[in-house]
Amino acid sequence: MNKEESMAKVALLSKIDKREAVVGIIGLGYVGLPLAIHFGQEGFKVIGFDVDVRKIDMLHRGESYIKHIQMGPINDRIKNGHLEVTVDFKRLKEADCILICVPTPLTDKMEPDLSYLLDTTKTISETLRDGQLIVLESTTYPGTTEEMLLQGLEIGNMKVGQNYFLAFSPEREDPGNGKFNAANIPKVVGGVTAGCLEVASALYDSITQVVPVSSTGVAELTKILENTFRSVNIALVNELKVLANKMGIDIFEVINAAATKPFGYTPFYPGPGLGGHCIPIDPFYLSWKAREFDFATRFIQLAGEINVSMPYYVIERVIEALNQHEKSLKGSKILVLGVAYKKDIDDERESPGYSIMKLLLEKGAIVDYNDPWIPVLKQTRKYNFQKKSIPITPDLLKEMDAAIIITDHSAYDYAEIVKHSNLVIDTRNATSKIERVDGKIFSA
Numbered sequence: 001m002n003k004e005e006s007m008a009k010v011a012l013l014s015k016i017d018k019r020e021a022v023v024g025i026i027g028l029g030y031v032g033l034p035l036a037i038h039f040g041q042e043g044f045k046v047i048g049f050d051v052d053v054r055k056i057d058m059l060h061r062g063e064s065y066i067k068h069i070q071m072g073p074i075n076d077r078i079k080n081g082h083l084e085v086t087v088d089f090k091r092l093k094e095a096d097c098i099l100i101c102v103p104t105p106l107t108d109k110m111e112p113d114l115s116y117l118l119d120t121t122k123t124i125s126e127t128l129r130d131g132q133l134i135v136l137e138s139t140t141y142p143g144t145t146e147e148m149l150l151q152g153l154e155i156g157n158m159k160v161g162q163n164y165f166l167a168f169s170p171e172r173e174d175p176g177n178g179k180f181n182a183a184n185i186p187k188v189v190g191g192v193t194a195g196c197l198e199v200a201s202a203l204y205d206s207i208t209q210v211v212p213v214s215s216t217g218v219a220e221l222t223k224i225l226e227n228t229f230r231s232v233n234i235a236l237v238n239e240l241k242v243l244a245n246k247m248g249i250d251i252f253e254v255i256n257a258a259a260t261k262p263f264g265y266t267p268f269y270p271g272p273g274l275g276g277h278c279i280p281i282d283p284f285y286l287s288w289k290a291r292e293f294d295f296a297t298r299f300i301q302l303a304g305e306i307n308v309s310m311p312y313y314v315i316e317r318v319i320e321a322l323n324q325h326e327k328s329l330k331g332s333k334i335l336v337l338g339v340a341y342k343k344d345i346d347d348e349r350e351s352p353g354y355s356i357m358k359l360l361l362e363k364g365a366i367v368d369y370n371d372p373w374i375p376v377l378k379q380t381r382k383y384n385f386q387k388k389s390i391p392i393t394p395d396l397l398k399e400m401d402a403a404i405i406i407t408d409h410s411a412y413d414y415a416e417i418v419k420h421s422n423l424v425i426d427t428r429n430a431t432s433k434i435e436r437v438d439g440k441i442f443s444a
């Protein structure tokens with residue numbers, strides 16, 4: 001350790017220890033906003049940065065743009081000056097620790113879209129100063145922190161581990177999870193140098209348990225392993241669901257029975273397909289990188305194929321169910337229940353509900369939707385439905401030829417839905433406790 005490294009490190013460690021370090025968070029979305037609240041609750045002054053003026057204005061007005069996040073703690077902190085939110089990125093120089101939570105989506109060609117990260121790296125480089133810690137939290141392929149951030153930040157006399165510190169710590173936030181949050185989810189941390197690891201670990205140690213690993217690559221691949229594990233296991237139960245339906249066996253009963261094994265089995269549940277900003281996307285970051293090593297990630301590919309095929313399976317089941325009621329899909333009135341990618345959240349990114357609605361419309365069905373969490377369908381890169389959520393009433397359900405449960409929101413009264421509907425296609429086992437009326441409920 002040279003003298004410069006030791007001085008910058010000791011000064012930053014001392015600021016973190018005394019909660020005097022200012023934490024800057026770039027990207028105030030599903031990940032960044034809860035993180036900002038959490039560091040604030042732990043006594044740090046936080047400055048949140050976002051390019052979206054609308055979001056910053058809403059926060060200043062005390063309004064939330066993420067339904068499950070309580071505004072109380074945010075408003076209190078903004079009022080007493082412990083949390084500032086801004087679009088002025090010059091203020092990044094005020095932050096001692098900068099945490100990057102910007103999107104890492106895929107392009108239309110299923111390749112990593114690192115444009116947000118590139119922009120952020122450039123912005124940070126413009127105000128980078130001695131004694132700053134930069135941590136990438138966005139999910140990405142192994143190598144990104146050192147190949148992109150390090151390359152972009154190491155300009156002039158700024159040397160990593162001496163003047164500034166750089167680390168990767170994957171975000172494991174699970175929106176809407178009432179049990180696990182930033183305070184009790186352990187943080188895996190990998191640094192570019194031993195000093196970087198020490199400083200980043202000290203920061204996260206002040207909010208939760210830290211799991212230090214030997215490199216940024218290990219930390220990056222850890223996150224992708226976690227999400228690939230889920231994608232592969234969901235694909236497995238999705239495939240088995242299709243087979244079990246043919247065999248007349250209830251796959252949910254099978255999974256619940258298997259879950260009683262006290263070791264060696266983790267239950268995963270089938271559904272209408274994968275959604276959200278993580279599981280359908282992250283594994284493909286690794287597949288893309290693997291090509292550099294002439295390596296094909298076959299599990300990821302196969303899981304992707306099965307999960308992507310699930311909306312088509314749901315449509316097949318809808319056609320079959322309508323057929324039994326002597327109806328065709330063309331011209332049938334279909335009510336889609338739930339477009340959020342999982343229950344009780346307002347995030348519809350990559351939702352299978354979208355692909356199912358598109359397929360229904362293409363086949364000539366008349367489609368409406370209800371989602372208590374998503375009042376309007378926003379235009380996305382792929383879809384433009386221009387629809388609003390319509391209220392569920394007994395009359396509406398009677399008028400529909402079929403209702404398809406895509407998302408099992410807790411707010412739904414499944415008994416009432418089944419009672420008033422002509423036909424219910426259930427992709428989530430949401431009606432398992434409702435008394436079966438012959439031919440009325442179809443699992444899909």
Ligand SMILES: NC(=O)c1ccc[n+]([C@@H]2O[C@H](COP(=O)([O-])OP(=O)(O)OC[C@H]3O[C@@H](n4cnc5c(N)ncnc54)[C@H](O)[C@@H]3O)[C@@H](O)[C@H]2O)c1
Nearest residue numbers: 027028029030031050051052101102103104119138139171
């Ligand atoms: N949502 C999750 O459940 C979750 C969980 C774990 C990890 N992640 C990962 O965390 C990262 C962020 O995901 P998210 O769900 O919070 O995304 P998000 O879209 O909800 O939020 C990202 C925010 O970044 C802002 N932004 C975009 N470009 C910016 C820039 N150049 N500078 C500043 N702000 C910018 C956007 O306006 C947006 O508010 C992704 O890599 C994602 O894979 C997400």
